[in-house]
Amino acid sequence: MIHIFLCIFHLSSAAMTSRCIPRGNFDLPVFMTSGDFTIGGIFPLHYRVELPPTDYMKKPLTAMCRGFDPMAFHWALTMGLAVEEINNRKDLLPEHTLAYRIFDSCATPVMAQKAVLAALNGQDVVQSFMCSGASPLLGLIGESGSSQSIVVSRTLEPFRIPMVLYLPMISYFSTCSCLSDRKQFPTFFRVVPSDDYQVKAIAQLLKRFDWTWIGVVTEDHDYGRFALQGLKREIENTKICLAYHEMIPKDYTQERVLKILKVMKESTAKVVVVFSGEGEFYPFLTEFVAQNITGIQWIASEAWVTASMLAETYSFLDGTIGFAIRQGHVPGLQDYIRTVTPERYPSIPQVQELWEALYGCSPSTSTLSSHLPSCTGKEILRKEYSAYMNTSSPRVTYNVYKAVYAFAHSLHNLIECRNGHGPFENLSCANLNNVFPWQLQHYLQEISFSISGEEVNFDIKGDAIPSYDLINWQRSASGDMQFIKVGLYDGAQHSGKELVIEKQAIAWSNQQTKARYLFLYAVTAALQDTGRLSDMGSLCVVLIVFHVTLARSVIRQIQ
Incomplete structure (x- = not known):
């Protein structure tokens, strides 16, 4: 309440x-x-x-x-x-x-x-x-x-x-x-970065691989709705057509999810773009497994493209590709995390819950009612939660680190102000005994500092410089899923030069998935070249008819 x-x-x-x-x-x-x-x-x-x-x-x-x-x-x-x-x-x-x-x-x-x-x-x-x-x-x-x-x-x-x-x-x-x-x-x-840049990057990715017939799944929040609007705007007047858009319900029900999966199963669109947080997508994928839907090429939004929990749980996500936010270095993080134990923080329930999640047991200091076996606090970390201790390539973690430093640098500049040279009324500075948030915001808007080899500043809208890594999910020889960087998107580059892809480094979950789309693209391109398709609207109509009447038999032949 x-x-x-x-x-x-x-x-x-x-x-x-x-x-x-x-x-x-x-x-x-x-x-x-x-x-x-x-x-x-x-x-x-x-x-x-x-x-x-x-x-x-x-x-x-x-x-x-x-x-x-x-x-x-x-x-x-x-x-x-x-x-x-x-x-x-x-x-x-x-x-x-x-x-x-x-x-x-x-x-x-x-x-x-x-x-x-x-x-x-x-x-x-x-x-x-x-x-x-x-x-x-x-x-x-x-x-x-x-x-x-x-x-x-x-x-x-x-x-x-x-x-x-x-x-x-x-x-x-x-x-x-x-x-x-x-x-x-x-x-x-x-x-x-704002999703304005992510949808530009995804649209360029679709064009680069000639994926012209796609499905989109979003979460039922502002993130999903605005991302869909942006993607539609980016693919307008291109050869890319939207086969369907489905929304994971905010109030999760199996009945509604099964209807979405029925659409996905019956659709001939096998490239699916997903704008969703990890928490919303996880239970959806649990139902997906039970429906035996195959041949999907997943394109992940930045919200789940490096989600270790999904990667370790669902093997069918091999070959997923998408854009991840920039990674950086956070010194001393692993040692710091190791200091957070139930013994040190016996009165904090979240630390007790952490132990239950990581080790599957309830520490002796816990005040929570738990049906788990009791433990001492010296247990070995469970493999499925190894991501908690992985600090080798932080992304969201690095963003938190940057955000704290942005406030610190802004406060530092505020403190260094000298009266007569200040930015406020009569060239005054903030009173350090009574600093107001709006005064700090002035310095935050003007901030510029370097961290982990990156220059941090904000534009007039409060946005950061757009930069993404292109990530591909690849299965290692030992069976572990790895997030491999296979390209990048730099929004600061000139138009048409933003996306760089190392195609030879990509591992697809099913090579035939890519082949079938190149085949279907070739057919529709040939129809267009003969003059039978005069505009993109007609192209989408023909694609729909083509997929419904012929694609299933053609796909069976080339699989």
Whole structure:
């Protein structure tokens, strides 16, 4: 249940006083530290929410977060590592310390809204800043999902409080192009490229391999909807035609998923582009396995193209290809992660859940009710969760790291300001004893620094420089799935020069899948050359008829 505040204002001749009454219980941060400047962090530590039943006769119980996500916890720990690293440096924020408060969004917009309200109000909820003063936070790092980021960005606007309205947020994984709208999201920044660039990259990939008949599957969130709109825009007036678009339901039901799979099974489109988060796609693929659908060439969006859990679970995803966000180096991360144990943090439930997920047992210090066998905390890591400890090529993790450093460099520049040369009224600087978030945003917009060999800055929309690695899922000799870089997309290059592919390095799951599309493309191209197809609209119509009447028998012959 979302926390609602009743702020009652009393006017008098002397002044206006306020009284805030919290409605509902507050969730404390998963982790928190103290320091001179505090930033918040919101991470999807669980991937689903269990809503309580209600009869509308009494107050409903609190929604429960279920399905602990070790990788999201890994991201949250990266924020802690970065803050600790910055506080130990002498050249960044000298004589000042950075602090953080980390909250769980449970990967859903409603819980993200609850998390941001809890983050902004601090521990003393009765003396809420919403009625009494400035925010205890100078900025937020979050969220992962675009829908959550949209909700977090908009949650504070109805309050119409300037100190809240200008709280800057840096997302590490929200890619929806809608978030580039500065009128709607004036304080939103991100260190991950906008989907405007991802759909351009995917459209170029389709053209490069002559894949002209495709299906699209999206999640039922803003991320999926805006990505589909963008892809349609990019393939307009090309030879690429959309056979179908199906949406994974927000409220997951087997009946609805089976209808989607029926469309996929009966369609002759065997190249399928999927815009979905890992959490939404995982249960969908569980049903996919049972339907015995074969011959699909998967094109992954950046949200799941390096999802180790999917790669280790579903062997039929061999040969998947898609664009991943840039990777970088996070020094000392593995050693830092190893320090997070139930013995060190016995009172933090999420650490107990981490142990249950990684080791399949309940630590002796756990306060959670669990049916798992008890353990000591010295267990060997289970293979299926080895990705949690893999820090060799971080991507989302690296984005979290960059986001923390972006705030740190902005604060550093704010501190270095000298009165008479400042950017604010009368060339003034911020008061270090009372820094406002909108002042920090000014420096964040102008930031430029180098990290892991990459130059980090933001354009006028708060977007980062677009850059992707082209990833191919390949099975090693030992049977493990590997994410192999087979090209790149650099949005800073001139038009037509952005995409580079090493075709000889690609391993397809089924060579005949590619062959059949080259065959069908050749047939339709020949019809067009004879003048029987005069425009792209006609081409799509002929493709549909062609596939329905002839393609099945032709495919059987060439398989």
